[in-house]
Amino acid sequence: MYISRMPFSKIFASVSVVLLLAIPAVAADALPSWNATSAKTRIMDFVSATVTEGGSGYVAPDDRIAVFDNDGTLWTEQPYYIQLGFALDRVRALAPQHPEWKTKEPFKSVLGGDLKAIAASGEKGVIELVMATHAGMTTDEFNKIATDWFATAKHPKTGRLYTEMTYLPMRELLDYLRANGFKTFIVSGGGVEFMRPVTQKLYGIPPEQVVGSTIVTEYALVDDVPVLRRLPKIDFIDDGPGKPVGINMFIGRRPIFVAGNSDGDYEMLQWGTAKPPGFGLIVHHTDAVREYAYDRKSAFGKLDKALDEAEARNWLVVDMKNDWGKIFAWN
């Protein structure tokens, strides 16, 4: 009744004011799964500064490079790396063609479901598993194998598809950075060709913006059809000090935003934050109920040195339990 006595222009003005007031709210909602803690504020203050022309924190759009670790930073890495889950499934699928695996480690332990023995086989064992399951085919064939696996493979604890095990707050952060002119990259210790089939769908990151570990490939013609064969030989390990090396090789410029969650990201965090306005972010797994709680003593995603130095280096430590309202989209 009251409103009907207002002249039309005044109603319009009121509506406009409401709409105008709504704009900052919409902008703040770019990270709706983040609680209103200082973590969210620090991220948004940083991004605001980088896009504020004339401000001291302004960064030209071309230089707005953001890099994200994958395992434990964008998707879960417990109870073991998703790529290890893939390798285990592949060993089981290929076992009929390899009767010798019944008595040969680490394959015997995989087929027997003995995860502890696999872990005990150490780096050598893991490399043997990777080579047996990731090499010996063409790149096109491997792409199909990985794509098919992701379509059905499920996380052992949640029963959800692995592709549903991404962190919603981090996906929002990727979107938010891109909306502010950032170019987003994955820089992961994982195999680059294992991740590439799904990164566009999961994170909006195209294959050419995924940096990862590689095995040697070899070009060949088969009946005049060119193929790239994946050989059982490690080419490049994109982890630890390899991450700044990979960033330099693949991207060719220094990121100003670095997100990681483990000591494998320590050197990349140093590299990206050595000079202003470099922003470092560490995802700290503190939520045993909604995800996992681990850091210094974990076999996967050990976070120790980087956590010790985070405060002195001004790296933002995100406390999953307190800073994230939601962890997975299906929570």
Place this chain on the structure above:
Amino acid sequence: MYISRMPFSKIFASVSVVLLLAIPAVAADALPSWNATSAKTRIMDFVSATVTEGGSGYVAPDDRIAVFDNDGTLWTEQPYYIQLGFALDRVRALAPQHPEWKTKEPFKSVLGGDLKAIAASGEKGVIELVMATHAGMTTDEFNKIATDWFATAKHPKTGRLYTEMTYLPMRELLDYLRANGFKTFIVSGGGVEFMRPVTQKLYGIPPEQVVGSTIVTEYALVDDVPVLRRLPKIDFIDDGPGKPVGINMFIGRRPIFVAGNSDGDYEMLQWGTAKPPGFGLIVHHTDAVREYAYDRKSAFGKLDKALDEAEARNWLVVDMKNDWGKIFAWN
């Protein structure tokens, strides 16, 4: 007089028809330095097909990946690779710190200006030159050295800055492809960190879209400042069969447009054109007056096998002399 008797709406309609007719003309002018030959028509027909939704040649924007060789395809490679010119200049600049070079090959020949002797030193000699001039500093230092060199270094025949030795028709082609949703990459045998400081300015291609040969780098902290040291060790040679390997490693998907000019691009041309709608283009250096004329017997940019097979593989051979109205912007 006649037109003034027309009603306004009719004049407007006439103007509109003229404007509409003008649109294809404007589009055709996307390649103004290309003569109206079949080469230009084939390129434009291909691009038109890739962007025509519902057509048999349509390609989704994400898959519009175009790769370009650099030496001899985007800029001149005669009388020697521009990067070799850089190495020669660096040997001269560093000679005072290396008295032993006066008597040691291939440095002695460089300091004596004996290009034939340098060529005779073969691959071993060239690698020694590259290592002595491209390694031993940090990546930031090398970036500055290359950037400074490009600011003043001149082509030995034309006296123009090397950065003016790019082919205008190819720069138009890059722009034209990007205007039609293609993502453009350089895939060159040249050193990736030698090219990256200038590719954005010369070609509109950012550092992260440059694939090239690499040397090993090592991460280190110097007084808590992280650096990447360039070591005198070849990491990856992005040439010949290395080009599809590099494309797969860095880009992670198969290009549908491949441009090259030599047998070093042969495998990359095969890889990109093995299935439809892959388009292959070879720049054939046929203009001894405006640039250089060379192919099968050239020390730099030898074009032999790829030329033999071009017709059978339906690769477009661009005849610089007849297909290009202008070669350099300053012509």
